[in-house]
Amino acid sequence: xxxxxxxxxxxxxxxxxxxxxxxxxxxxxGRYLPEYRRVREKAGxxxxxxxxxxxxxxVTLQPLDRFRLDAAILFSDILTIxxxxxxxxxxxxxxxxxxxxxxxxxxxINALIVPDPEEKxxxxxxxxxxxxxxxxxxxxxxxxxxSPWTLATYMVEGGSSRDFRKLKAMLYDQPDLLHVLLGKxxxxxxxxxxxxxxxxxNAVMLFDTWGGSLTTGQYQDFSLHYxxxxxxxxxxxxxxxxxxxxxxxxxxxxxxxxxxxxxxxALGLDWQTPISEARRRVGxxxxxxxxxxxxALYASPESIRGEVKKxxxxxxxxxxxxxNLGHGxxxxxHPEHVGAMVDAVHEFSPAFHxxx
Amino acid sequence: xxxxxxxxxxxxxxxxxxxxxxxxxxxxxGRYLPEYRRVREKAGxxxxxxxxxxxxxxVTLQPLDRFRLDAAILFSDILTIxxxxxxxxxxxxxxxxxxxxxxxxxxxINALIVPDPEEKxxxxxxxxxxxxxxxxxxxxxxxxxxSPWTLATYMVEGGSSRDFRKLKAMLYDQPDLLHVLLGKxxxxxxxxxxxxxxxxxNAVMLFDTWGGSLTTGQYQDFSLHYxxxxxxxxxxxxxxxxxxxxxxxxxxxxxxxxxxxxxxxALGLDWQTPISEARRRVGxxxxxxxxxxxxALYASPESIRGEVKKxxxxxxxxxxxxxNLGHGxxxxxHPEHVGAMVDAVHEFSPAFHxxx
Numbered sequence: 161x162x163x164x165x166x167x168x169x170x171x172x173x174x175x176x177x178x179x180x181x182x183x184x185x186x187x188x189x190g191r192y193l194p195e196y197r198r199v200r201e202k203a204g205x206x207x208x209x210x211x212x213x214x215x216x217x218x219v220t221l222q223p224l225d226r227f228r229l230d231a232a233i234l235f236s237d238i239l240t241i242x243x244x245x246x247x248x249x250x251x252x253x254x255x256x257x258x259x260x261x262x263x264x265x266x267x268x269i270n271a272l273i274v275p276d277p278e279e280k281x282x283x284x285x286x287x288x289x290x291x292x293x294x295x296x297x298x299x300x301x302x303x304x305x306x307s308p309w310t311l312a313t314y315m316v317e318g319g320s321s322r323d324f325r326k327l328k329a330m331l332y333d334q335p336d337l338l339h340v341l342l343g344k345x346x347x348x349x350x351x352x353x354x355x356x357x358x359x360x361x362n363a364v365m366l367f368d369t370w371g372g373s374l375t376t377g378q379y380q381d382f383s384l385h386y387x388x389x390x391x392x393x394x395x396x397x398x399x400x401x402x403x404x405x406x407x408x409x410x411x412x413x414x415x416x417x418x419x420x421x422x423x424x425x426a427l428g429l430d431w432q433t434p435i436s437e438a439r440r441r442v443g444x445x446x447x448x449x450x451x452x453x454x455x456a457l458y459a460s461p462e463s464i465r466g467e468v469k470k471x472x473x474x475x476x477x478x479x480x481x482x483x484n485l486g487h488g489x490x491x492x493x494h495p496e497h498v499g500a501m502v503d504a505v506h507e508f509s510p511a512f513h514x515x516x
Numbered sequence: 517x518x519x520x521x522x523x524x525x526x527x528x529x530x531x532x533x534x535x536x537x538x539x540x541x542x543x544x545x546g547r548y549l550p551e552y553r554r555v556r557e558k559a560g561x562x563x564x565x566x567x568x569x570x571x572x573x574x575v576t577l578q579p580l581d582r583f584r585l586d587a588a589i590l591f592s593d594i595l596t597i598x599x600x601x602x603x604x605x606x607x608x609x610x611x612x613x614x615x616x617x618x619x620x621x622x623x624x625i626n627a628l629i630v631p632d633p634e635e636k637x638x639x640x641x642x643x644x645x646x647x648x649x650x651x652x653x654x655x656x657x658x659x660x661x662x663s664p665w666t667l668a669t670y671m672v673e674g675g676s677s678r679d680f681r682k683l684k685a686m687l688y689d690q691p692d693l694l695h696v697l698l699g700k701x702x703x704x705x706x707x708x709x710x711x712x713x714x715x716x717x718n719a720v721m722l723f724d725t726w727g728g729s730l731t732t733g734q735y736q737d738f739s740l741h742y743x744x745x746x747x748x749x750x751x752x753x754x755x756x757x758x759x760x761x762x763x764x765x766x767x768x769x770x771x772x773x774x775x776x777x778x779x780x781x782a783l784g785l786d787w788q789t790p791i792s793e794a795r796r797r798v799g800x801x802x803x804x805x806x807x808x809x810x811x812a813l814y815a816s817p818e819s820i821r822g823e824v825k826k827x828x829x830x831x832x833x834x835x836x837x838x839x840n841l842g843h844g845x846x847x848x849x850h851p852e853h854v855g856a857m858v859d860a861v862h863e864f865s866p867a868f869h870x871x872x
Contacts, residue, residue: 323846325814332815332823375809376790414769414788432770434732453731458681459688467688490679 162297169231169300170362173404173426173447175480181472181509182230183502184302186428186454187488188223189235193495195222206251210237213287220291224299226495227502230482231300231363234291234356236284238306238367241348242315244280245272255319262318264326269341274348277355284352288359303361305352307368307409308345308390309383312338324373331382338382346386350393357395357403365406365428366390372411372430379415388422406449410487413438420445431456431486436474447480452501454485457493461500468504477512518653525587525656526718529760529782529803531836537828537865538586539858540658542810543844544579545591549851551578562607566593569642576647580655582851583858586838587656587719590647590712592640594662594723597704598671600636601628611675618674620682625697630704633711640708644715659717661708663724663765664701664746665739668694680729687738694738702742706749713751713759721762721784722746728767728786735771744778762805766843769794776801787812787842792830803836808857810841813849817856824860833868 164170169182190196196219203209210216220235239257243249248260263269275281291301314320316327330338353364371383387407396403407419408428419427420442429438429450438448456467468483475481483505489498520526525538546552552575559565566572576591595613599605604616619625633641647657670676672683686694709720727739743763752759763775764784775783776798785794785806794804812823824839831837839861845854 323811325811325846328809328811329814332812332819372788375787376793411767411788431731432728432767437732453684455679455681455684456688458685463688490681 162292162295164300164362165297166230166299169482170402170404172480172482173363173406173449174402175425175447177479177514179510179513181475181481181483181505181512183483183505184229184231184233185223185485185489185498185501186233188227188229188233188498189219190489191491192489192493192498193222193226206237207249210235210240211283213283213290216283216287217290217294220287220301221294223498227499228506229299229502231302232291232295233302233365234284234288234304234361236287236304238304238310238369239314240281240284241275241305241345241352242311244275244277245315245348247315257314258319259315263312263315263341266337269337269344272341272344274344274351277352281352281355285355285359288356288361292360300362301360302363302365302406303353303356304365304367305349307366307371307383308342308349308386309374310368310370311345311349312341313370315341324370331378342382342386343389346389347393350390353390354393354395357398361403362401363404363406364394365408366424368407368409368412371409376414379409379412380418383409384415384418384422387419387424391423404447408449416442426480426482428484429486434474435471435481436476439475439480443480447482448475449482449484451484451486454487454489454493457485457489457497457501459497461497464497464500465504468501469508472505472508472512475512477514481512483509518648518651520656520718521653522586522655525838526758526760528836528838529719529762529805530758531781531803533835533870535866535869537831537837537839537861537868539839539861540585540587540589541579541841541845541854541857542589544583544585544589544854545575546845547847548845548849548854549578549582562593563605566591566596567639569639569646572639572643573646573650576643576657577650579854583855584862585655585858587658588647588651589658589721590640590644590660590717592643592660594660594666594725595670596637596640597631597661597701597708598667600631600633601671601704603671613670614675615671619671619697622693625693625700628697628700630700630707633708637708637711641711641715644712644717648716656718657716658719658721658762659709659712660721660723661705663722663727663739664698664705664742665730666724666726667701667705668697669726671697680726687734698738698742699745702745703749706746709746710749710751713754717759718757719760719762720750721764722780724763724765724768727765732770735765735768736774739765740771740774740778743775743780747779760803764805772798782836782838784840785842790830791827791837792832795831795836799836803838804831805838805840807840807842810843810845810849813841813845813853813857815853817853820853820856821860824857825864828861828864828868831868833870837868839865 404425406426407424413433426447431453760781762782763780769789782803787809
């Protein structure tokens, strides 16, 4: 394992002093970059890009050439696990992901097998090893997975959904069956993240994109419980290094205390909750990652600089902040606007750290 | 003005003792009812239905024939105001509302004229008078409007949007211009609701469907401020009767205290915030309306009954609860499932009131 030349991101996640606030961006390897679109075109399909370690490595590294980012994130998709479970993932242009064999019945769920990541998802671990070889310790590499609840939304609905009616009907009418599904998914996610860790990622993040659609109570029972079950299975020490774990629930502002009590090192924040309020509520326990509204990147670079400064000021002095968007960057954002955000973090943030 | 035979809803909004928890449902007059679909077809277009007082009256009353509802809500659309401002509202089948002339520039906004509701929106006030004549005091009639922020999303984006990129770019780059737009909308909404009140509605509700997309701070400045400006202009006393006012911000769970401080009599709650928590935070100041997840109506009638009981129990004993969904009923919900919800409220709720 190559020593990290820039460990600012890892230190911030562990709430250790840093000289400036580290910054990366959800979906930083993606469609808003013309160089990404060229590789995507060469790959032929989104799944070809995900499953080709060389191409996945290439697009993972692209944003680092453009922007002074403090972390890379593995290029992949959250739906690789259900695909490895045999659901037949494919993407329909302009409509997003679809599964050929969605999961609806007792039989479907009981037949699901937790995949061995080294067998079924070796394209991901191969990509991790390749990226780490190329990165040479320049910045940390983040591995990730979708949360069980979020994966279940796609698996039961058969693709993207706005309201998760089939999955929620299962939650209300067959909660025990849903728990079987979520338990299997939690074990699959844990094995998958452990394989990413063994292959060399420096931090892991669990994306609970759709946890915010639940009521309080449902969130704790059907989403957070499984995030905790995953964490308890993770091997978060490798060669004497701690691998920090980040939990992100979009729309989870009401539940930060419960999230912070699980043992994740950091919480991802969407843009609704002020980072000062989040810090007051849970900042003594966890680092906070966020939380510029991704739609703010449609504004002018001057406005973006102002918004970055506001968030840094709102967090204030001290440890435990990783700058990020509150959700993924939109595909039609101008790369210069991303640059304005990243540069502003580097320009303004040292003032908020003692040993800058 | 006919005296109300059933004023349970009004009393609950004013936090007065009632014998059971009143219940109505957002979008209760709508597509999930076959009798609605028949009238909608006869009308030819959605706008024809909205602008025809006889037909609007007919569909407003339909759900009362099926279910033991404690309030009727005027059948209309939140976009009648921008239409009256000349933006050219039309509906594209399967895609939702569109404006022929969206509002993008200083010139557009400065040229907007606050419409006189008695001139431009008399189809709405005519419908109110007709409905009240038909209702004969059976239950109260709710009037409503979209909030300025929510109306602005459609007016600036030109139709439905998931992320409001044009409007938010205006918020970040030209906040003063956006305030001009929102100020005009607030005055238009106030005049519109006052016209509905003068025509005879018994309560009014402001729908801030998209306020939850804002950050804390932005919500207060660009949405709640204008909800307050509207309230200050409303004539909430008519013939010695108080007309209660309800404020609903979907995704506004973080901001209940600020919302309760505005002077609205009641807050609408989405399903994310537990009603017990909302009651603890603001229940001494305002009544609470909600908050069953509309997607729960896809579950079985038995499950629905269980969820109704949970919410009633979660609110607990005492005054100030109006049962509702946390957002509008979905168009493909089976009417029997709605009936299960309404009946369960009537069956279980007297136990939570002293003078049942």
